[in-house]
Amino acid sequence: MKQAPAETPMAFIRSIVLAYERYGKDPTHALHEAGIRPSQLKRIDAKVTAGQMETFSGLAMRELGDEALGWFSRPLRHGANGMLCRASLPSPDLHVALSRWCRHYALLIDDIRLELSVDGATACLTIHEHADLGAQREFCLVSSFRNIHGYACWLADSRIPLSHAAFPFSPPPHAKAYEWMFRGPVSFNQPRASLRFDARYLGLPVLRDDRDLRRMLQRPLPLIVLQYRRDRLLSGRIRELLKARGMALATAEALSSELNLSTRSLHRHLAEEGASLQQLKNEVRRDIAIDQLTRSKKPVKQIAAAAGFQNEGSFNRAFKEWTGKTPGEFRKPPDVTR
The missing domain is CATH 1.10.10.60 (Homeodomain-like)
Structure with missing residues (x-):
């Protein structure tokens, strides 16, 4: 079988290692299980595969008891993401589902707030930062977007192409990876993090049911690190x-x-x-x-x-x-x- 190419920046693995340090735990076992050598962590240009990222982050969530991997002032306990999915699943269309996701996310986390807005033909997901996210800021913002965007694609059974992705920090050394992660125009040094896409996708019906959700939650991380293929519009x-x-x-x-x-x-x-x-x-x-x-x-x-x-x-x-x-x-x- 052909091995998947390494596309995920090592910087995101280093961010999870910071979470281990914050909780006073050792990441050696999780790094070994993911096939990542400690010496690789120091290489600025190093990358890992989607499978390695899934393995390492999944183990980290369980070992640290934090599905947010140390981003926030308090842990996001096990099952929180599943609860968000269940709260938004019984929705008639993607607009209602994403609005519910953003609303319920605000009940769990104070450090950031997700907002869905529509301006004419363009829909926008914005992250408002209410706390200093520190060294994990980039990984938090990128992962939060890839999480909700991937979930939206899964709900509607459709690729949702982005017209623009914006981030409120300078281009990192691995900025080229953003083209792969977001598949559209990306800009840095913006006032806040945002994703823009055609508002018509919000009208797509939710096509998943509870059985699909239970199956998806057994392996949710591919939604974050892999691209959806079909485009219903x-x-x-x-x-x-x-x-x-x-x-x-x-x-x-x-x-x-x-x-x-x-x-x-x-x-x-x-x-x-x-x-x-x-x-x-x-x-x-x-x-x-x-x-x-x-x-x-x-x-x-x-x-x-x-x-x-x-x-x-x-x-x-x-x-x-x-x-x-x-x-x-x-x-x-x-x-x-x-």
């Missing part, structure tokens, strides 16, 4: 990109780059939705053509170009296939006889 996002940017994003390669997906993943996700890129391009071209034929007096040649066709002849043939009429027949007002 992908077709709609592609339609909007094609309408807004037209032929500049007409190829699978250009769209894949814009969406932070591989070309292969793009085609696979569309197939899972019962769609194809060509189908979406045709639908957008048709909608553009109908809109301009109906609402403007532009020559058909110009409308053909606006819809992404090289010549008027191919546009005429495609339009008749879509509507049963040529562009001229479609635009011609009905013949009203008395």
